[in-house]
Amino acid sequence: MPAKIFLGALITIVAIAALLLLLVIVGGIIAGLLAPLIGSVPVSYNFRSLRARWSSSVVAILGIAGTVGVFVAMLSLAHGFRATLVASGSADNALVMRAGSTSEMMGGITLDSIRVMQDKPGVARDANGAPLVTQEVVGVIPLPLIRTGSDANVQVRGVSSNVLQIRKFVKLERGRMFTPGLNEIVVGKNAASTYQGLTLGNTINFGGGHWRVVGIFDAGGSAFDSEVWCDQRILNQVLQRPPNVFQSATVHLTSPAAFQQFKDAVTSDPSLNLEVQREVDYYANQSSTMTRLITVLGGLVALIMAIGAVFGALNTMYSAVSERGREIATMRALGFSSWSVILSFLFESLLISLLAGILGCLAVLPLNGWTTSTMNFQTFSNLAFAFKVTFDLLLAGVAFALIMGVLGGILPALRAATRPVAVALREL
Amino acid sequence: MVSVDGGKSGSLIQVRELDKTYRRGNEDIHVLQGLNLDVDQGDFVAFMGPSGSGKTTMLNLLGGLDVPTRGSVTVAGDEITHMSRGKLTEWRARHVGFIFQMYNLIPVLTAFQNVELPLLLTKLSKAERRKHVEAALAIVGLADRMHHFPRQLSGGQEQRVAIARAIVADPTFLLCDEPTGDLDRKSADEVMELLRRLVDEYGKTVLMVTHDPVVARIAKQTLHMEKGVLVEAGARQEVVSGGAS
Ligand SMILES: Nc1ncnc2c1ncn2[C@@H]1O[C@H](COP(=O)(O)OP(=O)(O)OP(=O)(O)O)[C@@H](O)[C@H]1O
Ligand SMILES: [Mg+2]
Numbered sequence: 001m002p003a004k005i006f007l008g009a010l011i012t013i014v015a016i017a018a019l020l021l022l023l024v025i026v027g028g029i030i031a032g033l034l035a036p037l038i039g040s041v042p043v044s045y046n047f048r049s050l051r052a053r054w055s056s057s058v059v060a061i062l063g064i065a066g067t068v069g070v071f072v073a074m075l076s077l078a079h080g081f082r083a084t085l086v087a088s089g090s091a092d093n094a095l096v097m098r099a100g101s102t103s104e105m106m107g108g109i110t111l112d113s114i115r116v117m118q119d120k121p122g123v124a125r126d127a128n129g130a131p132l133v134t135q136e137v138v139g140v141i142p143l144p145l146i147r148t149g150s151d152a153n154v155q156v157r158g159v160s161s162n163v164l165q166i167r168k169f170v171k172l173e174r175g176r177m178f179t180p181g182l183n184e185i186v187v188g189k190n191a192a193s194t195y196q197g198l199t200l201g202n203t204i205n206f207g208g209g210h211w212r213v214v215g216i217f218d219a220g221g222s223a224f225d226s227e228v229w230c231d232q233r234i235l236n237q238v239l240q241r242p243p244n245v246f247q248s249a250t251v252h253l254t255s256p257a258a259f260q261q262f263k264d265a266v267t268s269d270p271s272l273n274l275e276v277q278r279e280v281d282y283y284a285n286q287s288s289t290m291t292r293l294i295t296v297l298g299g300l301v302a303l304i305m306a307i308g309a310v311f312g313a314l315n316t317m318y319s320a321v322s323e324r325g326r327e328i329a330t331m332r333a334l335g336f337s338s339w340s341v342i343l344s345f346l347f348e349s350l351l352i353s354l355l356a357g358i359l360g361c362l363a364v365l366p367l368n369g370w371t372t373s374t375m376n377f378q379t380f381s382n383l384a385f386a387f388k389v390t391f392d393l394l395l396a397g398v399a400f401a402l403i404m405g406v407l408g409g410i411l412p413a414l415r416a417a418t419r420p421v422a423v424a425l426r427e428l
Numbered sequence: 429m430v431s432v433d434g435g436k437s438g439s440l441i442q443v444r445e446l447d448k449t450y451r452r453g454n455e456d457i458h459v460l461q462g463l464n465l466d467v468d469q470g471d472f473v474a475f476m477g478p479s480g481s482g483k484t485t486m487l488n489l490l491g492g493l494d495v496p497t498r499g500s501v502t503v504a505g506d507e508i509t510h511m512s513r514g515k516l517t518e519w520r521a522r523h524v525g526f527i528f529q530m531y532n533l534i535p536v537l538t539a540f541q542n543v544e545l546p547l548l549l550t551k552l553s554k555a556e557r558r559k560h561v562e563a564a565l566a567i568v569g570l571a572d573r574m575h576h577f578p579r580q581l582s583g584g585q586e587q588r589v590a591i592a593r594a595i596v597a598d599p600t601f602l603l604c605d606e607p608t609g610d611l612d613r614k615s616a617d618e619v620m621e622l623l624r625r626l627v628d629e630y631g632k633t634v635l636m637v638t639h640d641p642v643v644a645r646i647a648k649q650t651l652h653m654e655k656g657v658l659v660e661a662g663a664r665q666e667v668v669s670g671g672a673s
Contacts, residue, residue: 040548048536330532333493334593335521335549337514422494425528426484 028406032346039343041336046348049320056316061356063312064404067305068360072389072397073367074298078291080388085287088222089280090167091256092124094263096249099275109135111244113272117251120269122262124252126165132252134160134167137232139239141206143195154191156206157224158232166252170224175200175215180231186215190225190371190384198228207238223283226384250279306404313408317349321416328416329424338417345416349409350402357401361394430473430649432658434464440633441467441490441601446499447656448485459485461656463499467601467635472627474644475637477653483637484605486653490635491524491603492516504600521549525594527604531586533578539565539589540574546597564592567630568622584615591622601633602626608643620646 036043050057089095096117098109118131125131137158142151161180164170178184187198197204203212211230219225236243253259263276321328328341368389434444443465450457459482467473475483488494490501492508501508503523511519526532533542543564547557565571568588578586587607594602604623608616624646626632636647644650651658 042537042541042545042548044541045534045537052536326530326532327534330526330528330534331545332517333491333520333526334546335517336545337517420494422488425488425493425532 024410025403025406028346028410029350029402031343032350032406032409033402035343035347039347040340041331041344043347046344046351049324050348050351053320053323056319057352060309060313060316060352060408061359063309064353064356064401065360065363067302067309067404068357068397068401069363070298070305071302071400072361072393073364073387074294074302075393075396076364076367076387076389077298077372078294079390079393081294081385082284082287082291083388084221084383084385085223085283086280087169087220087283088224089278089283090169090252091278091280092253092258093166093279094122094251094253094259094276095279095282096251096266096274096276097247099273101275108242108245108247109249109274111135111246113274114246114249116269116272117249117266117274120262120265122253122258122265124254126162130162132162132166133249134163135232135246135249136160137235137239137241137247139207139235141228143197143204143206145194146196147194149196152195154195155227156185156235157227157229158235159229160232163229166250167219167224169220169222171218171220173216173218175213178214178230181234182231183209183211183234184214185211185228185230186217187213188225188227188229189216189218191228192216194226194384207235209234209238221386223383223385302400306400310404310407313349313352313404314411316352317345317409317412318415320348321345321412324416325419325424325427329419329421329427332417332421333425341417342413345413346406346409349413350405353401353405353408354398356405357398360401361397364397365389365394429468430471430651431466432464432651432660434466436466439466440469440471440504441465441635442500442502443490444500444502446486446489446501447497448482448489448494449497458656460489460496463657465651465658467633469633470627470631472624472634472646472648473636474647474650475635475653475658476639476641476644476650479639481653482656483653487603487605487635487637491526492520521546521597523600525597525599525602527587527590527594527602527607529606529609531578531583531590531610533586533590533593535578538575538577539570539581539592542578542589543593543596545593550597560596561592564596565589567595567626568592582615583611584618587611587615587619588622591619591626595626595630595632601635604634604636606637606639608638608640616640616643 031038096109114133114135118133123131123133139156140153141156143154144150145152161177164172164177172186173189175186178186192198198213200213200216203210205211217224217229219227232246233243236245251262253262259278266272266274266276332338332341367387369386371384371386431439436442443463446460446463447458448460450459463486475486477483485494489496492511496509499509506519508516508519533539534545537545540561543561544557547560552560562571562574565574568591570585570588570592573581573585573589578589581589591607602623607623608619611619620643623634623636627634627648634647638644649660651660
């Protein structure tokens with residue numbers, strides 16, 4: 001019982017402390033930024049003092065800028081990864097898998113259940129009245145990377161030949177679609193530029209067969225850009241999987257709104273043991289492990305750097321305060337209030353961090369669109385994606401810088417304002 | 429006329445039974461012990477005394493930079509020793525002009541901006557501030573040095589800028605702690621001539637600490653700090669001559 005009370009009290013104290021800290025940070029940033037309007041110490045004093053002590057200012061600026069750079073780069077990496085996977089889903093597509101499967105790599109759907117499923121309401125049809133459904137199998141094959149020559153896994157997806165009517169954002173850039181029944185492949189543009197041999201007209205070997213590259217497609221920056229597509233029936237044979245069993249089916253719906261109707265129809269049919277989800281949700285989910293990993297790891301690195309940067313700012317501001325002890329005392333003797341002095345130093349610290357924040361953001365801006373690749377942990381294949389530096393992330397970077405500025409500036413500012421004037425005036 | 433017996437009434441600055449005790453470790457240092465002082469409008473007083481006798485301490489108390497251990501300081505009817513810190517800060521801005529031995533100009537601000545500082549605490553418009561600053565710099569003879577930084581000025585010029593800063597907001601009195609302590613004879617003379625003019629022509633009240641008898645002679649009166657109280661120079665001489673005869 002007493003332990004519980006103690007724990008409760010502890011949690012309350014920690015919560016109050018956290019709230020106070022938040023208040024100090026937010027209040028400090030707002031007050032510091034508004035200092036030119038509400039304070040009486042002229043801001044030219046701060047600008048010129050920064051310049052006069054430029055070497056010390058530069059150290060603090062670089063520390064904060066580096067931290068902001070890492071922070072924003074990490075966020076844009078996670079953001080880019082997520083965007084790549086999310087782009088793979090279409091709002092008016094539904095992904096059908098065997099109930100209980102968490103990824104396409106698991107589970108199997110029989111041709112029979114696909115036949116039942118594709119007659120359900122909500123399924124779009126082509127001009128000839130055929131349902132727009134692609135039943136798919138996926139596998140990974142090792143291919144040598146262009147850059148290093150060593151093998152990496154590329155994801156091969158066996159699709160129905162009408163797939164381009166279902167994933168409408170996928171466009172053939174060069175060549176043509178594969179011919180059903182033939183050993184032909186079409187290659188995503190990232191795969192084409194990442195692996196050796198995936199050039200138009202070339203023939204590669206895998207799964208005991210020869211495959212001709214007949215087309216290169218552009219999947220709009222989605223995960224499909226890292227894939228190789230071929231006829232699903234042939235892939236099943238080559239991978240020696242049971243015929244007429246598929247891992248997933250993607251259904252084009254008459255409209256995004258038709259999803260619920262379709263899903264209800266499928267899940268309420270006792271003859272079907274299938275799970276239906278929006279394609280978008282599936283890919284967003286797929287991205288979450290990796291995004292979380294990047295965010296947590298990157299966040300940890302940014303946090304450690306931030307602690308260093310705050311100490312850098314703290315050091316710069318403390319030495320500013322002590323070097324200018326007599327100046328500050330003089331101003332206070334002239335009648336400038338403690339508040340003006342606090343605001344002035346907060347402003348100066350925020351000025352440093354704002355400059356640093358902008359610098360850090362500018363430094364990572366060139367990363368935008370820079371393509372890198374990683375292992376997709378759900379499929380164990382290589383997935384190319386790009387850094388996505390967005391305006392929101394840049395704002396977050398600047399805000400992060402300001403937080404560091406306030407944390408580094410508030411104690412020195414308080415010290416400047418509370419040091420007895422008569423004592424400080426005696427300093428030389 | 430200044431007086432140090434504490435019996436006068438109606439003076440501009442009235443100091444009564446002022447004590448200041450510093451604590452250093454376990455030791456109490458009684459610097460001021462029952463100090464009395466009366467200063468009238470237009471007085472020009474020099475304070476002399478050995479180093480460590482408490483002159484700066486007294487000036488700090490008169491200027492509201494520090495609070496006494498006991499006693500009262502009343503300026504133009506305001507008892508300042510019981511004011512809150514915030515009030516005291518406002519009071520300083522309105523009533524006190526400080527002049528320091530090391531000038532204490534802000535190095536990153538120009539002469540103009542340094543002189544303008546006290547006016548930033550008033551409601552004056554930018555144009556009015558400019559007028560006042562120019563007038564103050566003209567009085568100290570440095571109107572042409574307005575846009576120079578302190579490092580571009582000589583010591584004497586820096587001190588004259590500091591004087592302009594001290595008078596620009598038209599304070600009730602000026603406190604100068606060894607204003608010529610860091611200057612050569614010629615610059616010191618110029619600064620003293622300036623202070624004398626401020627008293628004679630502008631009716632300012634000036635309280636000045638100095639070690640230099642030549643400088644002290646320019647003031648109308650000289651008081652000596654002895655054992656924590658002030659004594660009149662004349663009185664001291666009487667004591668000395670009385671003892672000799
Ligand atoms: N903050 C303080 N703490 C402790 N002692 C102090 C403090 N300030 C001053 N003192 C002591 O008080 C005494 C008077 O100092 P004060 O500076 O007023 O002397 P002064 O007459 O101005 O000397 P000087 O002519 O050298 O400027 C000195 O002994 C000094 O060491
Ligand atoms: Mg002194």
